[in-house]
Amino acid sequence: MAASDRNALLDMGFSTNKVDRALAATGNAGLQPALDWLIAHIDDPDTEEPASSSAPEPSAASDSQMTDAHDGEITAEEATAQSLRCDECGKLLRNAAAAEFHAAKTQHTSFSESTEAIKPLTAEEKAQKLADLQAKLAAKREAQKAQAAIEAREQERIRRKAGQEMAHMREELKVTEMQKAIEQRKQEKLDEKAARERVRMQIEQDKKDRAAKEATDSINTCVLAKRAAPPLHRRHGRIRRERHRIHRSLGNHVDLTSHILLSHVRHQREAERLASLGQSASPAGATSASIVQPPPSASSSASSSAAKNYTESRLQIRVPDGPPLTTTFKADDTLEAVYQFLAAQRPGSSYKLLQTFPRKVLDGPDRSKTLKELGLVPSAALVAQP
Known part of the structure; x- marks a missing residue:
């Protein structure tokens, strides 16, 4: 009978390895236990492996003894003390292995010995069993397909959400970088404005100092003229x-x-x-001690004697492509040092320095002259012309 059950399971579409493992797992208890085992383990990947060699092989004697009986069931002639009945559902089982399989499947725990025989399944019952099995398999596949679709939709939702969060983070980062650039530009403008203000105040202070010096020189000249x-x-x-x-x-x-x-x-x-x-011309040649007389050289001018009191020259150089360049040189530095400073600040460009008032191009022989000789002390404004 085990051979016929095996052929019936093969006709249902199960593979040879699955059928052999089902029969071996149920101890050849019949078609119904094997079907139940296959349904319970339909998704197990190891069911496709060949059954172990220790599984009982169907023999000709057992086939002849179970010709008219259902596998896993017993007849009245075959009833022995080892035949078992489930007291909870009333199902007859051939041996202890079938009882263990039934207990693992249904969680039933009450069994007793029985001598009743189980009628074999008819062709219609087998066909109905096969149809039920196929329906269960189709329902399980549909459930698995629906679950897979739900999981796919969930994964797509998670992917879209992650993409939206990433785009939002990139946008926030872009806004933050833009704000930083704006703040940096504002700070640069404030620094540039403060630098221009410092230069303007320095120029104003230089003008005041120069005006005070000129006023003092004028007063001294008038006093000397009166005394002379x-x-x-x-x-x-x-x-x-x-x-x-x-x-x-x-x-x-x-x-x-x-x-x-x-x-x-x-x-x-x-x-x-x-x-x-500034020289006294009085007959006695005496002058007031409060008036400081300059050197008696007639070739030196009043502006040259005033310039000798300064040791530094503060220059502001206006360039055509940026803010003015302001720096301090020594009064004894030559104009060539100013050209070198301009070349270091604007590499790759060639400029000529112009004096605005009186308008004059400071180049050529003027490069070897000192800033004091050119009248660029204590401060001056130059224009760098390409």
């Missing part, structure tokens, strides 16, 4: 003496009036020259 000019009565006495001297020496042939006027003009020019140089 002789009093009026002394000039009149000197004129009279000069007139008498000329009259005695030249006689009546020379116009005394012309000589007196020429002498007077000469004395005035001499007094003005001494006053412009």
Whole structure:
């Protein structure tokens, strides 16, 4: 009978390995236990492996003894003390192995010995069993397919959500970087404005210092001029003496009036020259101790003597492609040092320095001159022209 059950299971579409494992697992208890075992283990991957060699092989004697009986069931002639009945559901089982399989499947625990025989399944019952099995298999496959669709939709939802979160994070990062760039630009503008303000204040301070210096020099010049000019009565006495001297020496042939006027003009020019140089022209040659006299060299000018008091020159260079360049040089530095500084700040470009007032191009021989000689102390504004 086991061979017929095996053929019936093969006809249902089960593989040879699955059928053999089902029969071996149920101890050849019949078609129904084997079907139940196959349904319970339909998704197990190891059911496709060949059954172990220890599984009982169907023999010809057992086939002849179970010709008309259902596998796993007994007849009245075959009833022995080892035949078992499930007291909970009333099902007859051939041996202890079939009882263990039935207990594992149904969780029934009450069994007793029985001598009743189980009728074999008819062709219609086998066909019905096969149809039920196929329906169960189809239902299980549909359930698995529906579960797979649900899992796929859930995975797609998770993927879309992750993509949206990633896009949102990228947008937030972009906004943050833009805000940082704006803040940095604002800070740069504030720093540039503060630098321009410092330069403007320095220029204003230099102008004030220069105006104060010029006022002081003018006051000193006026004082010296007053001290250098002789009093009026002394000039009149000197004129009279000069007139008498000329009259005695030249006689009546020379116009005394012309000589007196020429002498007077000469004395005035001499007094003005001494006053412009800051030198006292008093007869005694004495000057006030509060007035500092410059060196008696007639070739040096008042602006040159004032410039000697400065040891540094603050230059502001306006360039066409950026903010002005402001730096400090020594008064004895040459114009070539300024050109080198400009080349270091603007590499790859060639410029010429222009003085705005009076307008003059500082190039050529001027490069070897010092900033003091060019009149660029204590401060000056230059223009870099390409």
